[in-house]
Amino acid sequence: MNDIILLAHGSGGKLSHDLIQKRLLPSLANPMLNKLDDSAIFEASGHLAFTTDSYVVSPIFFPGGDIGKLAVCGTVNDLSMNGAKPLYLSLSLIVEEGFSLSELDCIVRSIKAAAEEAEVNIITGDTKVVNQGQADKLFINTSGIGVTPFGIDISGANARAGDKIILSGTIGDHGIAVMSQREELKFEVPVESDCAPLNKLVAQMLNSSPRIHCLRDPTRGGLATTLNEFAQQSNIGITIEENKIPIKEGVKAACELLGFDPVYVANEGKLVAVVEPVDADKILAQMKQNNYGRDAAIIGEVTNEHSRRVAMRTKLGHSRIVDMLSGELLPRIC
Amino acid sequence: MNDIILLAHGSGGKLSHDLIQKRLLPSLANPMLNKLDDSAIFEASGHLAFTTDSYVVSPIFFPGGDIGKLAVCGTVNDLSMNGAKPLYLSLSLIVEEGFSLSELDCIVRSIKAAAEEAEVNIITGDTKVVNQGQADKLFINTSGIGVTPFGIDISGANARAGDKIILSGTIGDHGIAVMSQREELKFEVPVESDCAPLNKLVAQMLNSSPRIHCLRDPTRGGLATTLNEFAQQSNIGITIEENKIPIKEGVKAACELLGFDPVYVANEGKLVAVVEPVDADKILAQMKQNNYGRDAAIIGEVTNEHSRRVAMRTKLGHSRIVDMLSGELLPRIC
Numbered sequence: 060m061n062d063i064i065l066l067a068h069g070s071g072g073k074l075s076h077d078l079i080q081k082r083l084l085p086s087l088a089n090p091m092l093n094k095l096d097d098s099a100i101f102e103a104s105g106h107l108a109f110t111t112d113s114y115v116v117s118p119i120f121f122p123g124g125d126i127g128k129l130a131v132c133g134t135v136n137d138l139s140m141n142g143a144k145p146l147y148l149s150l151s152l153i154v155e156e157g158f159s160l161s162e163l164d165c166i167v168r169s170i171k172a173a174a175e176e177a178e179v180n181i182i183t184g185d186t187k188v189v190n191q192g193q194a195d196k197l198f199i200n201t202s203g204i205g206v207t208p209f210g211i212d213i214s215g216a217n218a219r220a221g222d223k224i225i226l227s228g229t230i231g232d233h234g235i236a237v238m239s240q241r242e243e244l245k246f247e248v249p250v251e252s253d254c255a256p257l258n259k260l261v262a263q264m265l266n267s268s269p270r271i272h273c274l275r276d277p278t279r280g281g282l283a284t285t286l287n288e289f290a291q292q293s294n295i296g297i298t299i300e301e302n303k304i305p306i307k308e309g310v311k312a313a314c315e316l317l318g319f320d321p322v323y324v325a326n327e328g329k330l331v332a333v334v335e336p337v338d339a340d341k342i343l344a345q346m347k348q349n350n351y352g353r354d355a356a357i358i359g360e361v362t363n364e365h366s367r368r369v370a371m372r373t374k375l376g377h378s379r380i381v382d383m384l385s386g387e388l389l390p391r392i393c
Numbered sequence: 394m395n396d397i398i399l400l401a402h403g404s405g406g407k408l409s410h411d412l413i414q415k416r417l418l419p420s421l422a423n424p425m426l427n428k429l430d431d432s433a434i435f436e437a438s439g440h441l442a443f444t445t446d447s448y449v450v451s452p453i454f455f456p457g458g459d460i461g462k463l464a465v466c467g468t469v470n471d472l473s474m475n476g477a478k479p480l481y482l483s484l485s486l487i488v489e490e491g492f493s494l495s496e497l498d499c500i501v502r503s504i505k506a507a508a509e510e511a512e513v514n515i516i517t518g519d520t521k522v523v524n525q526g527q528a529d530k531l532f533i534n535t536s537g538i539g540v541t542p543f544g545i546d547i548s549g550a551n552a553r554a555g556d557k558i559i560l561s562g563t564i565g566d567h568g569i570a571v572m573s574q575r576e577e578l579k580f581e582v583p584v585e586s587d588c589a590p591l592n593k594l595v596a597q598m599l600n601s602s603p604r605i606h607c608l609r610d611p612t613r614g615g616l617a618t619t620l621n622e623f624a625q626q627s628n629i630g631i632t633i634e635e636n637k638i639p640i641k642e643g644v645k646a647a648c649e650l651l652g653f654d655p656v657y658v659a660n661e662g663k664l665v666a667v668v669e670p671v672d673a674d675k676i677l678a679q680m681k682q683n684n685y686g687r688d689a690a691i692i693g694e695v696t697n698e699h700s701r702r703v704a705m706r707t708k709l710g711h712s713r714i715v716d717m718l719s720g721e722l723l724p725r726i727c
Contacts, residue, residue, distance in 0.1 A: 065721070071613025071659075072718025095626070096548050097444060097474040097609060100541060104438030110431060111483035111536055112519045117527075140431040149445035149536050153487075185446045189725055193451075193529040202445055202483050202536035207434060214430050275431060279405025292429070325405075384406025387399070391523055 064158040069188025078186060082163060086171040087150070091182040099182035101147055106207040108143035110134060113200040117391040119166070121240040123232075123251030127166035129327060129393060130199040131173035132256045133278070139261040140274045140330065142213040143205030145177060151185040151200040158196055166197070177256035179203070210269060217272035218293035222361040223339035225332040227260065227346060228253070228354040230282050231310040234324035234389055239313065248309035255328030260349045264332065267345035273333035276326065278393055280384040283322040285331050286369045287383040297369045299359030299381075322371075323384045325392045333361060398492040403522025412520060416497060420505040421484070425516035433516035435481055437540055442477035444468060445536040451725040453500070453530055455574040457566075457586030460533055461503035463661060463727060466590045467612065468535040469511045473595040474608045474664065476547040477539030479511060485519040485534040492530055500531070511590035513537070544603060551606035552627035556695040557673035559666040561594065561680060562587070562688040564616050565644040568658035568723055573647065582643030589662030594683045598666065601679035607667035610660065612727055614718040617656040619665050620703045621717040631703045633693030633715075656705075657718045659726045667695060 067074040084093065091099045112133050119126040131148065138145040150170065154163070174181060232253040239250060257276065264271060273293070277285040282304070290297050306321055314321045328351055334342050339357055346352030369381045401408040418427065425433045446467050453460040465482065472479040484504065488497070508515060570586040572578070591610065598605060607627070611619040616638070620631050640655055648655045662685055668676050673691055680686030703715045 066724045067719075067721040069613075069724070070718055070721040072618055072657075072720070074719075075613070076717070094548060094550070095622075097471040098442040098477060098537070098539070099444070100440050100442055100475060100477075102439070103441055105436070106434050107437055107441075107538075108432040108434055109481060109483060109538060110433070110517050111485045111534065113485040113487050113521050113532075113534055115487060115521045115523050115528075137431040141434060143432060143434075147443060149443060151445045151447040151534050151536075153447050153449060153532055183444050187447050187449045187725075189449050189451075189529065192526070193725075194449075194532070195523065195527040198447075198487055198528070198532070200445065200447055200485050200534035200536075202485075202534075203432070204441075204443060204538065205432070214428060216428070279403075279409075284406050288429075323406075383410070384404055385401075385408075386406070387401040387404040390400045390403070391521075391527075 062160050064154045064156060064160060064188055066156050066188050069186060083167060086167045087181050089180045101182060103206055108138050108141045108205040108207055110137040111202040112137060113198060114393060115198050115391050116237060116393050117195060118240055119196055121252055122236045122249060124254035125166055125169050126197060126199055127169035128173045129254050130201045131170055131177060132254050132327060133393060134201040134203040135177045135179060135256040135258050136276045138203045138205035139258040140276055141207060142211040142265060143207040145179045145203055145205040145258050147182045147204045148179050149183045149202045150181045153187050153189065153194055153198040155194045155196050156188055156191045173256060177258055213271055213274050215273050215275060215289050215292035218289050218295050218333045218361045220295060220361050220363045221336050222272055222333045223336050223357050224299060224359040225334060225343055226356055226358045227330045227352045229305040229307045230326055231306060231314060231321040231324035233327040234392055235310045235313045237392055238389055246309055246313055250309045250313060253326055253328035255351050257330055257351055260351045263345050263349055264342050268338035268342050270335040270338050271332055274330055276330050278325050278327060281323040281325055283381045284384045289333060290367050290369055294366060296362045296365040297359060298362055299371050301371050301373045303356050303358040305354045305356055322381060323388050396494045398488045398490060398494060398522055400490050400522050403520060417501060420501045421515045423514045435516060440541040442472050442475045442539040442541055444471040446471060447532060447534040448727060449532050449725050450571060450727050451529060452574050455586055456570045456583060458588035459500055459503050460531060461500035462507045463588050464533040464535045465504055465507035465511060466588050466661060467727060468537040469513060469590040469592050470610045472537045472539035473592040474610055475541060476545040476599060477541040479513045479537055479539040479592050481516045481538045482513050483517045483536045484515045487521050487523060487528055487532040489528045489530050490522055490525045507590060511592055547605055547608050549607050549609060549623050549626035552623050552629050552667045552695045554629060554695050554697045555670050556606055556667045557670050557691050558633060558693040559668060559677055560690055560692045561664045561686045563639040563641045564660055565640060565648060565655040565658035567661040568726055569644045569647045571726055572723055580643055580647055584643040584647060587660055587662035589685050591664055591685055594685050597679050597683055598676050602672035602676050604669040604672050605666055608664055610664050612659050612661060615657040615659055617715045618718045623667060624701050624703055628700060630696045630699040631693060632696055634706045636708050637690050637692040639688045639690055656715060657722050
């Protein structure tokens with residue numbers, strides 16, 4: 060009874076205050092959060108970025124991460140994909156009655172570690188508890204605020220014919236890692252999630268060239284869905300080459316076994332950039348300096364042909380249209 | 394099958410895009426949200442306020458409101474309680490597979506109406522779908538950003554001996570309304586939730602006097618818990634008078650029947666203000682001009698006695714300590 064979440068932890072009363080004081084503040088403390096007022100006050104000015112994501116990944120612990128690390132990295136990345144420097148996060152927990160407090164402690168430690176790596180502070184939060192059976196263990200929402208440097212205008216709508224498409228590394232790692240943990244599949248080569256904060260990689264890219272038109276992290280729906288979003292938002296066509304797309308042997312084998320196309324499998328530590336052709340090699344070289352970009356590759360380009368569609372030249376030399384994900388490949392992947 | 398949420402609505406692929414384009418954007422559209430990038434960009438400067446809340450109320454429809462109205466009002470109010478003018482909200486949905494799309498439409502309409510009343514825009518969002526049985530219908534997270542006027546410093550830590558305590562209206566309406574809907578209780582006098590955005594009331598109060606020290610909306614844990622938070626954060630004592638606390642007959646009767654103490658029952662459209670004594674009558678008069686403050690009353694004062702505790706003089710003339718809520722009175726009230 061002492062190691063589990065009770066309904067009273069979500070009452071707003073004594074046990075709620077205990078949970079905050081004993082389990083959350085010791086790891087996450089900072090002057091803004093410590094005030095514990097209804098909202099946190101911070102100073103900022105300029106173009107600010109605001110984003111939100113709820114995380115419902117199952118299982119909550121997986122090779123390479125857990126729901127806490129994912130909740131920080133995912134929101135840090137969504138800010139970074141507009142070129143913003145992430146500054147502050149909120150943290151809101153929906154916990155199922157009976158959830159283990161020691162598991163919660165692990166997750167809070169992951170949140171702390173990821174926030175430290177990304178250099179963001181959690182400055183406001185909320186905890187709700189629902190009766191057993193009314194949620195599955197733990198859902199986390201993080202929202203984030205960042206500041207966008209002057210002159211940066213990155214949007215899915217900015218791709219232009221001739222632009223090069225850069226992918227920051229191997230695809231499908233997160234989806235296959237979560238899937239293998241969920242289904243207790245053992246692969247010869249174990250696959251770890253790529254879950255990582257990409258804000259410093261993006262800062263380095265922007266430092267090397269401001270001429271980055273689009274950035275997006277291909278999470279749910281994978282690389283194919285992100286490229287289709289760019290094609291539709293920007294009203295252009297995209298051509299990619301299958302043999303340029305980096306993919307780990309373990310992921311390739313798992314996808315073959317499971318019948319998945321890796322271009323639809325979720326990533327949590329990768330980005331796709333659409334950049335001016337003159338700067339593509341320079342940006343690529345810069346990316347390779349960063350641990351999270353060392354496998355980066357130019358995988359294709361933007362074209363005026365086949366508008367609003369993505370075409371892939373396969374390894375066999377054919378060309379096929381790669382549509383947005385239709386249906387659901389892997390529920391609760393993030 | 395056409396009127397329910399499928400797992401594929403949360404895939405990030407085609408049905409996710411359909412849901413956003415057909416169900417969410419038509420009601421919530423604004424230039425920042427419409428861009429549909431990973432984060433929304435806005436301009437601001439100064440002291441900004443940031444808050445988050447997840448809403449898990451059950452049932453999702455109740456007399457006087459629904460989870461959508463609550464999710465907007467609750468977050469607008471958390472910003473207002475630091476004296477901030479709410480500007481932007483995020484909206485994140487966790488939906489159970491099989492949830493009714495027409496019920497979702499109703500809730501989106503409530504969100505739109507509440508956001509219009511509060512004059513805030515929803516500029517970024519997220520939708521996740523979990524398998525049937527892994528969540529209860531619909532959970533909503535809203536986070537919010539506001540701007541705090543120069544010179545305003547409102548915090549639960551700012552109460553000083555001699556300050557007056559103002560309550561903006563009747564207590565317990567929200568808790569009893571949700572409870573009666575949940576348990577299908579019929580009371581002689583039906584009780585409606587007080588769920589409302591209080592930002593304009595707060596703006597009027599600040600206009601009439603900047604000497605407002607603390608503001609908080611007594612939600613989970615009720616009036617008693619909020620006053621105990623002030624006493625602890627400010628290291629002072631608080632004395633209130635039971636017969637000054639406004640309470641509706643229907644709520645009083647329901648509380649007697651259910652064995653609840655109304656000072657612990659949740660409110661969603663009320664605030665408690667701690668103000669300098671010289672300005673108390675002026676602020677009170679101003680509050681009574683606003684529809685959400687017409688039953689406002691001075692219910693007590695801050696004292697150097699019984700530090701960090703709240704004492705209530707009862708109708709019978711005794712004095713008793715009113716502690717913070719201990720245990721759980723009503724799970725999933727907000």
